[in-house]
Amino acid sequence: MELVEMKKLQVQLDAFAGKDVYLHLETTNGSYASHFNEAFFNAGAFIRNVVINYELGKVIGDSPHRVGLKLPHGWVYAQGITHYEMDEQGRLLLAGHDGTGKLAVALQISETPFSY
Amino acid sequence: MTIPKEKHVLVVFPHPDDEAFGVSGTITTHIKQGTPVTYACLTLGEMGRNLGNPPFATRESLPEIRKKELKASAEAMGLTDLRMLGLRDKTIEFEDDEKMVGMMTDLIEELNPSLVITFYPKFAVHPDHEATARAVVRAVRRMEERPKLHCVAFANNTLEVLGNPDTVYDITPVRDQKMASMKAHISQTAWMLEEMEHKLAQGDTETENWLTKERFYNYRWDDDFEKSF
Numbered sequence: 034m035e036l037v038e039m040k041k042l043q044v045q046l047d048a049f050a051g052k053d054v055y056l057h058l059e060t061t062n063g064s065y066a067s068h069f070n071e072a073f074f075n076a077g078a079f080i081r082n083v084v085i086n087y088e089l090g091k092v093i094g095d096s097p098h099r100v101g102l103k104l105p106h107g108w109v110y111a112q113g114i115t116h117y118e119m120d121e122q123g124r125l126l127l128a129g130h131d132g133t134g135k136l137a138v139a140l141q142i143s144e145t146p147f148s149y
Numbered sequence: 150m151t152i153p154k155e156k157h158v159l160v161v162f163p164h165p166d167d168e169a170f171g172v173s174g175t176i177t178t179h180i181k182q183g184t185p186v187t188y189a190c191l192t193l194g195e196m197g198r199n200l201g202n203p204p205f206a207t208r209e210s211l212p213e214i215r216k217k218e219l220k221a222s223a224e225a226m227g228l229t230d231l232r233m234l235g236l237r238d239k240t241i242e243f244e245d246d247e248k249m250v251g252m253m254t255d256l257i258e259e260l261n262p263s264l265v266i267t268f269y270p271k272f273a274v275h276p277d278h279e280a281t282a283r284a285v286v287r288a289v290r291r292m293e294e295r296p297k298l299h300c301v302a303f304a305n306n307t308l309e310v311l312g313n314p315d316t317v318y319d320i321t322p323v324r325d326q327k328m329a330s331m332k333a334h335i336s337q338t339a340w341m342l343e344e345m346e347h348k349l350a351q352g353d354t355e356t357e358n359w360l361t362k363e364r365f366y367n368y369r370w371d372d373d374f375e376k377s378f
Binding site for chain 1: 196198199200201202203204207208209210212237239274275276277304305340
């Protein structure tokens with residue numbers, strides 16, 4: 034993965050617009066967050082292989098970045114995106130990695146289902 | 150405490166590396182004593198958070214990396230019967246409970262182990278650990294002749310509620326193999342191992358103790374975690 038380059042990522046988001054794509058969206062603090070700090074309120078969400086079709090995808094300039102996808106009847110967005118990669122299977126993988134190298138958020142889109 | 154010879158040992162954990170920290174010395178010792186050991190690992194740790202910064206892997210490439218690490222850990226322990234059961238990390242508790250019990254029952258009936266090792270329900274911290282522990286306990290509970298059930302517990306209230314472990318093995322003779330098992334999972338353990346080796350080099354006895362002692366609770370059937378299932 035590489036650090037997000039706004040212009041390149043925007044081109045890739047545009048390329049998936051108007052297509053049926055499989056979505057992976059994940060936010061996490063890790064399963065041990067409340068073990069190491071009992072006062073910590075651990076929340077997260079996970080979606081994998083839900084099909085969406087977005088009309089507009091945008092990456093916003095502040096780093097870590099926010100990425101939003103506008104759907105005919107709704108929205109998808111993620112914040113904290115630092116890295117991206119178009120993998121060898123043509124899937125657009127976006128992720129937010131914190132300073133210790135831990136993944137905090139992932140937003141991925143693909144024209145074929147992700148393994149499950 | 151020396152490790153008694155068993156007929157067959159079945160170890161059930163959900164994630165690659167769950168075996169390394171808590172029980173790899175015990176597994177290695179059983180294998181050295183000629184006891185067959187089966188490790189059933191339920192997932193490939195697909196949701197691991199250590200992906201590096203700069204990243205060395207993606208959410209999609211991590212499972213293959215962790216599968217290789219799991220195989221390397223098995224090799225370090227001398228373990229030849231490694232079963233990867235194909236569930237997905239962080240989803241075990243959402244599987245059908247009866248299906249999970251069936252999976253465990255099939256393994257136990259096939260292998261007929263004299264000892265089963267898993268986590269202790271309600272003292273296992275991670276939701277996958279808890280779901281694995283529940284499934285194993287339920288499967289064993291139904292058996293007419295139950296194998297021994299040794300459980301790993303590490304919730305913050307373990308000592309307070311369960312007291313001291315029933316069994317503590319000194320695995321110093323196989324320390325190198327345990328280190329090799331932990332190092333095999335380098336993608337997830339690098340940071341932790343670096344800190345540990347630093348403390349060991351300073352002669353920190355608490356860390357040495359943590360490394361060379363493996364602790365188990367006998368599952369308490371008279372204080373079962375649920376009344377019925």
